[in-house]
Amino acid sequence: MPLRSLKRPFFARSVHEVAPELIGATLLIDDVGGRIVEVEAYHHTDPAAHSFRGMTDRNAVMFGPPGYAYVYRSYVYHDSSGRRCDWRRHKQSRFQNSAVAIRD
16 A cells, blocks of 8 residues: 655644544655654643743754654653654644654
């Protein structure tokens, strides 16, 4: 079955709608990736969201248009290698910057 590409408008919705719909999707970059099996939704009002305290050089992509990846290194101890990819969404304001975390 051919893969269906998720376009940027898919991400231009509530983070609480986008997150569950990413489960089971395949994330590929240059033909490398895998199936998404776990996500976390971070609304911009959540103190755990990297966008919660405002824009910085590091998180600036989260304040732009939807559908872009914000990739960062996490030093939390768990079975993941520590990379996370947050697909951010944008709703009414360019300052509403919630994200879905995808662990590898």
